[in-house]
Amino acid sequence: MNVNLAGVELKNPVMTASGTFGSGTEYSEFVDLNKLGAVVTKGVANVPWPGNPTPRVTETASGMLNAIGLQNPGIDVFCERDIPFLRKYDTKIIVNVCGKSTKDYCQVVERLGNEPVDMLEINVSCPNVKEGGIAFGQNPKALEDITKEVKKYAKQPVIMKLSPNVTDITEMAKAAEAGGADVLSLINTLTGMKIDINRRTFALANKTGGMSGPAVKPVAVRMVYQVANAVSLPIIGMGGIATAEDALEFIMAGATAVSVGTANFFNPYATEEIVKGIQEFLERQNVADINELIGVVK
Amino acid sequence: MNVNLAGVELKNPVMTASGTFGSGTEYSEFVDLNKLGAVVTKGVANVPWPGNPTPRVTETASGMLNAIGLQNPGIDVFCERDIPFLRKYDTKIIVNVCGKSTKDYCQVVERLGNEPVDMLEINVSCPNVKEGGIAFGQNPKALEDITKEVKKYAKQPVIMKLSPNVTDITEMAKAAEAGGADVLSLINTLTGMKIDINRRTFALANKTGGMSGPAVKPVAVRMVYQVANAVSLPIIGMGGIATAEDALEFIMAGATAVSVGTANFFNPYATEEIVKGIQEFLERQNVADINELIGVVK
Amino acid sequence: MSTSEIKKTKRSCKIISQECIGKDIYSMWLNAGEIAKNAVPGQFVSLYSRDGSKLLPRPISLCEIDKEEEKLRLVYRVTGRGTGTEEFSGLHAGVPIETLGPLGNGFPLDAVKGKKVFLMGGGIGIPPMLETAKQLDAEKTMVLGYRDELFLNKEFEAYGDVYVATEDGSAGTKGNVMDAIRENGLEADAIFACGPAPMLRAIKAYALEKGIPCWISMEERMACGVGACLACVCKSKDVDSHSHVHNKRVCKDGPVFLSTEVEL
């Protein structure tokens, strides 16, 4: 089940999606983190962020909207508390990084250079914060530039996380590749809105939020397929994965690894079950190496 | 319940979404077309189009993908058969127009100038055909140009139908406004893909398809809200509307009218029920005029 | 019979009984009101899931029609875990199920009246042949093809000779329905058939060779089920009535077509 992401060997392709799994503490009551390919942490910034006002989440058909607003304790607490916690497990650590300016991102990336983390995932696609985030993720030039800057400071391989809220995802993927990204991850959330007609107001305090969950899976699979056929970087696919079958869809579309996000909320055992389900599929179909399935559907 | 779209007075804001209701014949067994604000027909081209190979549809979580490929009988049969059928009813007729080139569109639009139809909806956002369609709908300049051309030939008010597969929907809306559009309709389908992992192939013969149904509603409401706050044209909102509550969400976000698409497939009575449900909501909340609710949530 | 005369309805139908009659094969009787009253053999209904994440219809052929008691019998296969059909199989008597119908055209019973007719069914294509056998006034020979386990075959015996083929040879002829015809030297003046595409292809070729008319019931993915969305088309020799482009709609112009009229 091993897969390789820019030189980092994962024991299997199943990871957690940033922001849905904290730094693993809470879900370690439900799943054995040793069984996961990697844990991707909630986005961390150079300083603590308080996030958005509540309500921060709302349910939609087969999905949800969130506008957490990247609440996080800042890189200091993170390095002191969360990295040592995760290092106790035999899994890869991928730190998701957020910021309001290129400088913010680079500061966190530089600081993590001395920490025992395996990869960095740069979130330039969060639709829920005013500054930074998605501004970098919707303009190819800006994306290429920030990728270049981050790469200057990064000691670990860099994953650029792409926003689906774009006209042409391949253009963004190519920009990240040109900037020197080692891996691409997609999709972040689709921007959505819900209105409470009885109270005549927005369901979320932030008005808009990011849509995730099974509802978005077809958009995510399409984008992974497009990107896999446009660039030569490895891809981490995500968006609505809840079962091993979902994960295999992304892999066959071209993803080397997959992240499980919203599914944790309705099935805290999801990640481990997906690892097991992929294993069973490989056995049933006599596939010796999961790498044979990556991008097999053309 | 009357609403006004560029001078055309609808008895209520509920219309059908193009391509989901044929030209009304089939669903007239279930709903009284006289009760609808308007019937929007399946896209019609200058000549018959055979559409895409099957499978053309597949189910997704709270949604579906379609790649019909704009099969249609061409404008001649349409004018002979479908317009006279619809004219028997006391409802507005909106003809959805598709084409492969600007010339194609203009030919159909010109031809319809002499027909008893009330409005034209220009589909520049179909993701399921190689030429035309979405090419016009993802580039503001191309959209402005085709809008201008179409307006030269149009005798009826022109609705430009926008694609959600763009980075900035307001930019597209402004381009259509600059080109002289009278009304905007949104959203068309989100491009998606589904893979059959057991057969290792695409679920649709066309590989990708357009996603519709309740799953896409949050994206659609968000875009309607953004466009309503960016241009001064009336908006026809659609994307996942299945109940009166859904329709009211779009109206409160800024839509003057709404279209019901995929819901017809799981509830052939949907359109009429939604008209009734809106009426009941207005009574319950003592709203004298539905126009008071348009864009009421800011 | 013209399909436009048949009034379609969507309604909630109470399940009268639900029975497992083979591996993953279920037989369900529904209280279907006017849907049953208007139905003819070869037509189908669309069943809808109670799960809000599953929107599209599950088309299921009518296996038996009881017009007097306004009941319908459906026999269906559970296709996998987490599917709509799995959900249906778990519903007990008394539970309502959303049903749209009757849909499609049905077999042209009058066209073969009094003739020697093969009623051929393969796998889950067998159920619609039962009501057809009941209503068809002709000299009927049933040829039923299974993978292994038999179902419904006994119920056909009241209407004529029944020949069975199984892929694993566990009953009747080892092989498919065509093998059963050859092995038993069967002959007919016309054919009604329903089953998987390869079987229908073989039957179409056989009918052509013998110069006999053959009607087949086709399958395609559907969305509306009533002819509006153009999802379920098949290639046809003649131009279709809707788009004039040789694309007949399985849900409305079919599911039963003259075999020479459609591409398989």
Add this chain to the structure above:
Amino acid sequence: MSTSEIKKTKRSCKIISQECIGKDIYSMWLNAGEIAKNAVPGQFVSLYSRDGSKLLPRPISLCEIDKEEEKLRLVYRVTGRGTGTEEFSGLHAGVPIETLGPLGNGFPLDAVKGKKVFLMGGGIGIPPMLETAKQLDAEKTMVLGYRDELFLNKEFEAYGDVYVATEDGSAGTKGNVMDAIRENGLEADAIFACGPAPMLRAIKAYALEKGIPCWISMEERMACGVGACLACVCKSKDVDSHSHVHNKRVCKDGPVFLSTEVEL
């Protein structure tokens, strides 16, 4: 009690009984196994819909805990048509329901042991006070606020004096729980309360004025229910343990907070 000692599980729990005990108010007993064994008063569980289109948890407080028989009682309100709670109310005994728990911290029973304590509940905030009343070793006075129709009030009588307020004046004091306290001249050394935000706000002010400690159970929209997603935060006086930004998580750091510790 430290929440990290409490082992959480998600499992399918069979419904033992389901009863309507007031307009839109249902009482349900679940066979909850280790969830019941590990639970304390003031904690909650997350219930999950069987409908694949409804993903998020419905947090419901524990109304009664039977550790021996591993049963939980939940009392909940159906909030509208097509909701998850409406679905739950239609499930019969024997049907399984996906349940995650026990979640949250619970009321600090030891902190008020032996004192004079108000147990105050408003509307659908009343249920969690029942198990609290059962387990709290103190001199308890129950003050329960309703819109109109009463429910559960009789069940509290075994544990102390019960005062009732109704908005429409149909029973007890006309008004809210604060009016009931004033009208009856009630006094206490500490408060445990659960109910709508305006009620909690009034109780917090009253406690401050009287200089008595007051714990309140808060509500917020949730996604994970276990502290991972940061959806359900409330503003807190102290920095929170997770992000150090004065945002305590209702699902993990709460739902019970010292009233002076949180903004309302």
